[in-house]
Amino acid sequence: MPLHTTEAIVIGGYNLGEADRIIPFFTRRLGKIRAVAKGARRVRSRYGGTLELFTLGQLVFFESPHRTLHKINEFSVVEPFAGLKDDLRRLSRGAYLVELAGASIEEGESNEEIFLLLRDALTLLVLHDEPRLLRSFEIRLLRIVGYLLELYRCLVCQSALGPGAEPAISPTRGGLVCSTCLSRAPDSVPISLESLGFLRSVLHGGLEQSLAVPLADPCITNLQEVLRVCITHFFGKRLRSVAFLSLVE
Ligand SMILES: [Zn+2]
Known part of the structure; x- marks a missing residue:
């Protein structure tokens, strides 16, 4: 052996x-x-x-x-x-992070990037128990596994989002859809420009930097909804710890 x-x-x-x-x-x-x-x-x-x-x-x-x-x-x-x-909310959030990381690869398949992301997220969760950390973890993980890649252009008409746009995220298309093309991506979930800005900044910086990016409460709720729909679509099932997390939060 x-x-x-x-x-x-x-x-x-x-x-x-x-x-x-x-x-x-x-x-x-x-x-x-x-x-x-x-x-x-x-x-x-x-x-x-x-x-x-x-x-x-x-x-x-x-x-x-x-x-x-x-x-x-x-x-x-x-x-x-x-x-x-020793804290129920941290426990539930930590359980969610390890379950999500575990669900992202098959047994025996290695991915050092996800390991390091999980290690960093658990380290930060001890010090900063807040939803922005979870959202940052989710978007970075989805990016590593090759999902939700397009956050700048509409995936249907390819046009860049202008000011005043009302974008949405389509889980089946795996990225942005503009308001004109919504009928061609009926599963889309609206995303605010501020939430979108947060996702983009998380992908450019690290997990820790994302904790310094201000984000209003409605945007935190909006992001939670958008990412949950994407994660459920990508992983094909609701993760067990999501129910536990909803119960505690
Ligand atoms: Zn479009």
């Missing part, structure tokens, strides 16, 4: 048999993997509380050839993100 070492974030966990746990990780080098933590539920387990949701650590695991379930050899904690676990 080949042995791998990689930075990894715990993105879930469920029980196996009487004493073991299966832990899904988002790893930096090898993407999403699942591995068994032998004896993790025993009182004197060598894992202690290290394999909890959100924990960032250095993972050493044995790869099982021809199988998708591997075996953890060692997991040393780098950052437990404890601040996300």
Whole structure:
């Protein structure tokens, strides 16, 4: 069995048999993997509380050839993100981030850019618990997976948006549609110019910079609606943590 070492974030966990746990990780080098933590539920387990949701650590695991379930050899904690676990809203937002990142790639498929985005977002969420962070994460993630690429021109008539335009986002077309072309993209959701400006600025700057961009409350609601429709369309299902998030917010 080949042995791998990689930075990894715990993105879930469920029980196996009487004493073991299966832990899904988002790893930096090898993407999403699942591995068994032998004896993790025993009182004197060598894992202690290290394999909890959100924990960032250095993972050493044995790869099982021809199988998708591997075996953890060692997991040393780098950052437990404890601040996300003692506050229900941070917990729900963090759960949403890891679920969204996990849903964006297939098991065994690697994507370092998404790993780094998730790591940065969890780090920022401890300090800045606010909706702009979630919206920035969503738009950057969608961009990485190759969706919602057009935010400057109408995808139907190709014209650039002028001042006073009333644009919308079409989930099936994956980007902007102008008001003249709305009838050709009936699934479109209106987006305000301010919300659109925020999305564009997030794509030019980083996650942290987006927290400094002012955004009025109606725009936050508007963006949440637009991105939720796009995410539901792209991922083909409502994510489980969305329901939890709506309950808490
Ligand atoms: Zn148009």
